[in-house]
Amino acid sequence: MAKTVQNSIRETRGRKIFRLINALLLAFICLIFIIPIWNVLITSVAKDADVMGTDYLLVPHSFTLQNYWRVLNSGYMGAFKNSLFVAFFGTLVSMVITVPMGFALAQKHLIGRSILMKAIVFTMVFDAGIMPFYIVVRSLGLINSMGAIIFPVAISTFNLIIIKNYMGSIPVSLLESATLDGCNDLMILQKIVLPLSVSIISAVTLFYFVSYWNRYFEVIMFINDSRKYTLQVVLRSLMFESDESLGGGQYVYNNLKMAVMVLGMLPVLIIYPFVQRHFVSGLMLGGVKG
Incomplete structure (x- = not known):
């Protein structure tokens, strides 16, 4: 009995040590991600005098919303609107195609289901390359249009x-009972499958939205008109190429750059709280089941 108590005490102490080390490690990892974000936020509301001659600002010396006002009254808002259009419309198109297609492939009685799945998985392993991709988009007449950013990657x-x-x-029994009640495949998808798939649909919707919001390669490859550039392209130009992007020879300090970055993160930060409760459960179930 005494040995059992001692072993229990040792395990409890060991567990406490493990939790302490685990907490310290996780706190360190969190700091690695939080500090750069904090730097972006603090710098975005700092005055020009506070960012001159320094690239990293952790302690706020001033507070102003002038940088955001300058962004809202500059050419960046056009790129911001383009990114919003691509993200929302692209996500809508992708979900309208992906959900019915996923439902069809989930039916075991689908003719040629095995061949279709092998062909789909094949696209994850092998890529045709940039030139065939460009030729297909050009042959469809999508060059210099928003469709070139959406439809090829829908x-x-x-x-x-x-x-x-x-x-x-x-459960197949649910689908069979609906069929016996006179429901067709579209009605089954609408009234049974979709309400049961809210978690996975929320997770995939977020995946698509973030993917479209971060589109960069397709924009520089297919879009020739700078008025149709998305925010990611303009942001890269601002960060690495031009320091006078606002016109009039006005020098662009880091505070204005960070303000553009914050606006670039804003849509995802707004959407995520509404889908986060479905995100983990949907992703786990969709990745494990089947």
């Missing part, structure tokens, strides 16, 4: 497989 194989796996885990 379907993500990864997202499609996640939705397919999740919908394949829905």
